[in-house]
Amino acid sequence: MDRYDVVIVGSGPAGMGAAFEISDHAPDASVLMIDKQRYSTGGMRNDCKMNFTYPIGFPLEYWDAVDADEYLEKVSAFLSPNMLTKSNLHIYKQRAQRLDVSMIEVAQTHLGTDGGLKLIQQLQGELERRDVELSLQEEMHSIDLEERSITTNTRTVGYRTLLIAPGRQGFRFLQQIMDSLGVPYVDNIVDIGIRVETRLERYPIVKDYYDPKFMFPEKVRTFCTNSGDAHVVQERGETSHGESYYSVNGHAYSADKGRENGMVNFAMLKTVGLTEPLASGQLFAEHLALQAMLLGGGRPLMQRVGDFRLGKRSKRDEFNHDLYDFPPTLRTCTPGDISLAVPARILRYIWKSMKNLDTIVPGVLHPSTIIYYPEIKLYANKPRYADSHFRVADSVYFAGDGAGTSRGITAAWASGIRAARGMRRYL
Numbered sequence: 001m002d003r004y005d006v007v008i009v010g011s012g013p014a015g016m017g018a019a020f021e022i023s024d025h026a027p028d029a030s031v032l033m034i035d036k037q038r039y040s041t042g043g044m045r046n047d048c049k050m051n052f053t054y055p056i057g058f059p060l061e062y063w064d065a066v067d068a069d070e071y072l073e074k075v076s077a078f079l080s081p082n083m084l085t086k087s088n089l090h091i092y093k094q095r096a097q098r099l100d101v102s103m104i105e106v107a108q109t110h111l112g113t114d115g116g117l118k119l120i121q122q123l124q125g126e127l128e129r130r131d132v133e134l135s136l137q138e139e140m141h142s143i144d145l146e147e148r149s150i151t152t153n154t155r156t157v158g159y160r161t162l163l164i165a166p167g168r169q170g171f172r173f174l175q176q177i178m179d180s181l182g183v184p185y186v187d188n189i190v191d192i193g194i195r196v197e198t199r200l201e202r203y204p205i206v207k208d209y210y211d212p213k214f215m216f217p218e219k220v221r222t223f224c225t226n227s228g229d230a231h232v233v234q235e236r237g238e239t240s241h242g243e244s245y246y247s248v249n250g251h252a253y254s255a256d257k258g259r260e261n262g263m264v265n266f267a268m269l270k271t272v273g274l275t276e277p278l279a280s281g282q283l284f285a286e287h288l289a290l291q292a293m294l295l296g297g298g299r300p301l302m303q304r305v306g307d308f309r310l311g312k313r314s315k316r317d318e319f320n321h322d323l324y325d326f327p328p329t330l331r332t333c334t335p336g337d338i339s340l341a342v343p344a345r346i347l348r349y350i351w352k353s354m355k356n357l358d359t360i361v362p363g364v365l366h367p368s369t370i371i372y373y374p375e376i377k378l379y380a381n382k383p384r385y386a387d388s389h390f391r392v393a394d395s396v397y398f399a400g401d402g403a404g405t406s407r408g409i410t411a412a413w414a415s416g417i418r419a420a421r422g423m424r425r426y427l
């Protein structure tokens with residue numbers, strides 16, 4: 001059996017944060033990082049805009065401002081972000097305040113999907129120089145706590161300390177691991193929402209603030225805004241019964257490409273917390289996603305705001321005409337009626353928030369604006385951690401979006417560092 005001092009599962013930002021922290025403080029430790037994909041660094045491959053202001057990305061149950069700021073300083077020192085400038089914020093802030101909406105000012109940088117790939121190459125090169133072994137297309141299947149080993153698709157690997165950071169896509173895998181370790185958890189929270197796409201001139205705030213963060217009453221927020229050369233994409237998900245579904249998302253290429261499509265997209269997400277009776281957010285989201293797939297013939301739904309307002313479905317032959325003056329960037333979606341698919345309360349709160357947003361940035365609710373559904377974020381496993389370093393069992397740690405310790409690149413990196421600080425005591 002191969003043995004390493006440290007094994008890290010997942011090469012996303014959480015895994016990276018941990019790998020660099022370990023190699024900074026225990027340079028002689030042998031470190032293996034595995035990833036089931038053919039390439040490395042998980043969600044940093046998408047858009048790669050990074051937020052450096054608490055509480056963006058930091059779940060409040062695990063982070064306070066003082067802690068998060070200390071870690072963000074480390075993340076920032078490592079990634080040397082080139083912060084984007086902002087302007088005219090006082091105007092939007094004032095309008096927002098009148099509606100009981102808060103606008104959070106966030107220090108941001110945007111590398112774009114292409115810029116993110118360059119960063120990943122740099123990080124991989126740096127890890128190689130530090131003798132961290134990266135094994136791709138290697139997937140962790142199970143853990144043997146007594147043996148201190150994990151089984152992957154290719155071998156059994158021993159560890160002195162282990163970090164499992166499989167990201168949002170590893171949500172269910174983490175649940176299996178928690179079940180096998182007897183770690184109690186709940187997954188009662190989920191974010192459900194829509195992705196909005198419009199022409200840049202109808203949401204011009206993005207020229208003043210790249211990814212504007214608005215928090216509306218009733219736990220609705222704007223999330224992941226992309227502009228310039230911006231595209232809506234779909235991600236495949238699988239239910240616990242093996243059925244496929246798609247959730248939408250968005251990304252943009254870096255500004256320095258000089259290739260703009262003049263579009264903007266962003267998500268409006270509603271956080272749903274299930275309490276009495278306590279139910280799984282994942283199962284709830286799966287049902288909603290399958291319902292959307294049923295109505296969309298296996299594809300996400302899209303609807304023009306003009307049709308939505310009139311209470312009629314969008315149809316393919318009327319989707320691009322007259323007022324509807326741009327084609328969707330995700331053409332494979334099915335024009336339809338999202339109000340058939342979204343639960344009433346969720347839709348009501350999101351629509352109310354959209355109207356508020358249209359008062360703050362007039363134009364975003366132009367009839368041509370497209371609403372895509374569903375956008376689902378399953379990142380709220382809440383394991384009972386044994387300490388503040390996200391330890392779940394003897395020498396075993398979790399971190400990142402799948403483990404509920406983060407909701408974004410910088411916070412995932414910070415939670416990897418925080419886990420690694422705990423792991424160091426086993427070295």
Ligand SMILES: Cc1cc2nc3c(=O)[nH]c(=O)nc-3n(C[C@H](O)[C@H](O)[C@H](O)COP(=O)(O)OP(=O)(O)OC[C@H]3O[C@@H](n4cnc5c(N)ncnc54)[C@H](O)[C@@H]3O)c2cc1C
Nearest residue numbers: 010012013014036042043046049140166167400401408409
């Ligand atoms: C389209 C898209 C756009 C996004 N845009 C942004 C953005 O602009 N800014 C932002 O802050 N966040 C963004 N995010 C979210 C961001 O990607 C995540 O917050 C972040 O990557 C979480 O880091 P992580 O390390 O927890 O997980 P991930 O980055 O998902 O990495 C987990 C890794 O673990 C691997 N893995 C999973 N299971 C196993 C296993 N069993 N064995 C071995 N390896 C495994 C996966 O292959 C993956 O590479 C975006 C996400 C998507 C999908």
